Amino acid sequence: MAKDADRIRRLQSALKQAQLDGLVLRLPENIVMSFGVWPLNGFSYALFSAEAGPLALIAPSCEDEEMDGCWASDVRFFTWPRLEMADPLEAIRLECQDIARRNGLAQARLGYEGSFECVAPSHNAGEPMVPCESSIRFLKSILPRAKWSDATGLLHQQRALKTESEVARLRMAHRVADAGLRKFLASVKPGMSEAELAGLVYSECLTQGVRSRGVRHVNVFPQISSGANGHRAWRPVVTTGRRLLKSGEIALLEMAVCVDGFWADVTRVKTAGRPSAVQQQAFRAVRAAQAAAVKAIKPGVAASHPHEVATRILIDAGYQKQIVHLTGHGVGFRYHEPEPILMPGNPLELKAGHVCSVEPGLYDPAWGGIRLEDNIVVTADGVEALTKAPKEL
Amino acid sequence: MAKDADRIRRLQSALKQAQLDGLVLRLPENIVMSFGVWPLNGFSYALFSAEAGPLALIAPSCEDEEMDGCWASDVRFFTWPRLEMADPLEAIRLECQDIARRNGLAQARLGYEGSFECVAPSHNAGEPMVPCESSIRFLKSILPRAKWSDATGLLHQQRALKTESEVARLRMAHRVADAGLRKFLASVKPGMSEAELAGLVYSECLTQGVRSRGVRHVNVFPQISSGANGHRAWRPVVTTGRRLLKSGEIALLEMAVCVDGFWADVTRVKTAGRPSAVQQQAFRAVRAAQAAAVKAIKPGVAASHPHEVATRILIDAGYQKQIVHLTGHGVGFRYHEPEPILMPGNPLELKAGHVCSVEPGLYDPAWGGIRLEDNIVVTADGVEALTKAPKEL
Numbered sequence: 001m002a003k004d005a006d007r008i009r010r011l012q013s014a015l016k017q018a019q020l021d022g023l024v025l026r027l028p029e030n031i032v033m034s035f036g037v038w039p040l041n042g043f044s045y046a047l048f049s050a051e052a053g054p055l056a057l058i059a060p061s062c063e064d065e066e067m068d069g070c071w072a073s074d075v076r077f078f079t080w081p082r083l084e085m086a087d088p089l090e091a092i093r094l095e096c097q098d099i100a101r102r103n104g105l106a107q108a109r110l111g112y113e114g115s116f117e118c119v120a121p122s123h124n125a126g127e128p129m130v131p132c133e134s135s136i137r138f139l140k141s142i143l144p145r146a147k148w149s150d151a152t153g154l155l156h157q158q159r160a161l162k163t164e165s166e167v168a169r170l171r172m173a174h175r176v177a178d179a180g181l182r183k184f185l186a187s188v189k190p191g192m193s194e195a196e197l198a199g200l201v202y203s204e205c206l207t208q209g210v211r212s213r214g215v216r217h218v219n220v221f222p223q224i225s226s227g228a229n230g231h232r233a234w235r236p237v238v239t240t241g242r243r244l245l246k247s248g249e250i251a252l253l254e255m256a257v258c259v260d261g262f263w264a265d266v267t268r269v270k271t272a273g274r275p276s277a278v279q280q281q282a283f284r285a286v287r288a289a290q291a292a293a294v295k296a297i298k299p300g301v302a303a304s305h306p307h308e309v310a311t312r313i314l315i316d317a318g319y320q321k322q323i324v325h326l327t328g329h330g331v332g333f334r335y336h337e338p339e340p341i342l343m344p345g346n347p348l349e350l351k352a353g354h355v356c357s358v359e360p361g362l363y364d365p366a367w368g369g370i371r372l373e374d375n376i377v378v379t380a381d382g383v384e385a386l387t388k389a390p391k392e393l
Numbered sequence: 394m395a396k397d398a399d400r401i402r403r404l405q406s407a408l409k410q411a412q413l414d415g416l417v418l419r420l421p422e423n424i425v426m427s428f429g430v431w432p433l434n435g436f437s438y439a440l441f442s443a444e445a446g447p448l449a450l451i452a453p454s455c456e457d458e459e460m461d462g463c464w465a466s467d468v469r470f471f472t473w474p475r476l477e478m479a480d481p482l483e484a485i486r487l488e489c490q491d492i493a494r495r496n497g498l499a500q501a502r503l504g505y506e507g508s509f510e511c512v513a514p515s516h517n518a519g520e521p522m523v524p525c526e527s528s529i530r531f532l533k534s535i536l537p538r539a540k541w542s543d544a545t546g547l548l549h550q551q552r553a554l555k556t557e558s559e560v561a562r563l564r565m566a567h568r569v570a571d572a573g574l575r576k577f578l579a580s581v582k583p584g585m586s587e588a589e590l591a592g593l594v595y596s597e598c599l600t601q602g603v604r605s606r607g608v609r610h611v612n613v614f615p616q617i618s619s620g621a622n623g624h625r626a627w628r629p630v631v632t633t634g635r636r637l638l639k640s641g642e643i644a645l646l647e648m649a650v651c652v653d654g655f656w657a658d659v660t661r662v663k664t665a666g667r668p669s670a671v672q673q674q675a676f677r678a679v680r681a682a683q684a685a686a687v688k689a690i691k692p693g694v695a696a697s698h699p700h701e702v703a704t705r706i707l708i709d710a711g712y713q714k715q716i717v718h719l720t721g722h723g724v725g726f727r728y729h730e731p732e733p734i735l736m737p738g739n740p741l742e743l744k745a746g747h748v749c750s751v752e753p754g755l756y757d758p759a760w761g762g763i764r765l766e767d768n769i770v771v772t773a774d775g776v777e778a779l780t781k782a783p784k785e786l
Contacts, residue, residue, distance in 0.1 A: 062625075062629065082627075082718060114527050115527040117522055117528050118520055118521075119523055126614035129512075132509050133525075150526070194603075199592070199597075203589070203595070204592075206592055206633065207586060207588040207635075209588075210588045210633065236517055236520075237434060242600075242603040334520065344476070
């Protein structure tokens with residue numbers, strides 16, 4: 001990933017404004033933004049300085065290849081995890097202290113990741129490493145004369161507006177997700193199980209993803225619900241099960257795709273066989289609500305506005321009782337990011353560079369769940385669609 | 394999951410010995426052990442008391458079905474995440490305070506999860522929720538007169554020895570993993586890509602898993618490396634890529650499977666086409682080393698012993714330089730657990746109920762990686778194999 005001068009400048013300026021001399025980062029989702037490399041385990045320590053930008057990165061030796069292209073010129077490795085390794089924490093302590101000393105940061109004002117309760121899993125999604133309470137205590141003990149403060153708010157604000165270079169990475173993640181959505185739309189048919197569908201989508205995203213130029217690491221998290229179960233598909237996680245699709249039932253695919261640390265969050269629905277008039281009517285309402293919400297997004301508009309636009313269309317079509325959730329959330333460095341949230345009463349002004357989902361949905365025990373979820377970037381005069389897969393019932 | 398009286402008794406006794414009145418748990422991996430239900434997002438709060446056992450659980454409303462069968466009789470829900478929800482943290486605070494007051498725990502000595510730096514992802518593996526520094530601060534602020542202490546060590550000790558009921562759940566997770574291993578062994582052939590293989594294994598585990606009686610939630614994390622790349626397959630995470638298997642090359646599958654919160658960690662290798670004499674020789678050494686290590690395991694033996702047995706066989710066969718990693722680690726409530734570690738110098742005495750991997754491996758740039766990884770339970774007089782899939786090159 002080429003050095004993102006825009007991001008580095010923004011981060012430096014935010015640090016100066018917050019009267020911080022630097023950041024010590026652990027989470028891959030923050031390191032990929034500030035250092036241009038995506039740690040695979042979450043055991044790295046990265047020092048970003050207000051003066052010098054991406055200063056130094058300390059990584060486990062098993063990630064040496066992945067740290068190629070790091071924006072910091074000072075990249076150090078500790079042996080992990082091999083039989084001959086010494087205490088990795090002691091190695092980290094010494095390297096951190098050396099870096100701080102060489103750069104006059106031993107008594108600096110430093111920010112850390114104190115409030116990341118939701119995290120993006122690293123490529124090792126079966127076992128993420130996260131900065132727990134004692135990790136933070138360890139970090140503070142390394143530089144006991146530094147003044148530490150929780151920089152979670154600053155980091156989330158930085159992440160809210162994506163740079164040109166980050167949007168380019170997001171386009172790639174969405175091309176991979178689109179391949180999965182197309183596979184889903186082409187595959188749904190009576191007799192197929194939720195699990196089979198999830199498997200097809202997973203395989204398609206992974207095989208298409210790793211074949212793409214410039215892509216190294218692909219993670220795919222598909223969730224399928226179907227039929228009457230779909231009316232609970234508004235939940236953050238649904239259970240892909242053994243259920244077989246009957247003719248006339250709707251399958252709903254909710255999916256996160258992560259490509260080298262950049263995330264897409266998308267949803268499609270598809271009927272096995274022929275949709276009923278009732279299903280078609282609800283689908284048309286959702287499609288119209290989504291299109292209107294997207295059209296309502298441009299810089300200067302309140303984040304509540306697209307939600308109100310979508311909701312008005314759904315209510316006017318007679319679906320007040322089937323509305324459960326908000327209309328969108330930030331996305332990009334994680335599956336869900338806190339800015340911007342498209343919800344009632346949110347006065348936040350949308351700006352160019354905001355990336356979010358637009359995902360109106362209707363849920364009814366009679367016919368299940370119908371949601372369409374695309375991700376968009378706010379541009380100077382409207383939006384760019386990141387999700388490009390077709391929508392059909 | 395039927396109430397595990399053995400586990401509850403063990404936990405109560407450990408708390409009393411540690412002079413703790415109770416535990417407040419957030420992580421699904423600890424809640425499934427102590428309350429018999431597996432939270433899907435990681436936003437639950439569970440209070441386990443030394444006196445009363447599993448006392449109360451506060452869960453998001455979207456997980457109401459999943460909390461069926463909870464061992465606590467006091468299960469409460471807060472609305473999350475729906476449009477009409479109030480502040481969930483405020484709801485959690487009030488419920489926690491009410492539970493503490495009713496049970497005389499407002500000034501109790503309470504343990505919390507302060508040092509879980511590696512975590513098992515919840516079923517929502519695309520976005521785990523974890524107790525970060527500020528989550529712990531929030532928790533402590535709810536009961537400001539309680540005496541809080543980090544119970545991570547106590548929890549890991551509890552987790553190290555599995556009960557009969559937990560072993561039964563692990564057998565199920567391993568049956569699902571075995572289906573994936575068999576699919577892998579049957580599928581490897583020249584011209585197939587790493588990503589295709591990972592997709593086949595994922596699909597097989599998921600479809601077979603959710604079809605199994607008593608199984609609800611299945612997560613699968615396959616990683617494939619192949620050919621010369623395989624010599625780096627000792628790393629905690631490898632990158633499944635676009636690489637096509639050539640005839641005579643080895644594919645290595647490393648995989649975690651999670652079934653309702655119970656984990657398997659397994660590895661198989663298979664040559665595309667016919668293995669060479671050099672590959673066969675190395676495979677035979679690994680298979681012999683693994684068999685001997687397994688045979689060396691029984692109660693009373695030091696955890697270093699199976700490692701030494703395996704290593705001796707590999708060295709005697711001429712593979713000293715190809716040994717990179719230790720021979721096993723705990724597994725069950727997570728992909729990797731800290732007890733028992735089969736490594737040099739570990740004096741820990743193995744006991745009935747320990748569950749661990751046995752995974753000798755050899756890594757050479759000339760022919761790649763060869764590892765066999767099975768999970769076993771230590772029994773009264775030896776081991777029970779959890780992994781039952783065949784081993785062949």
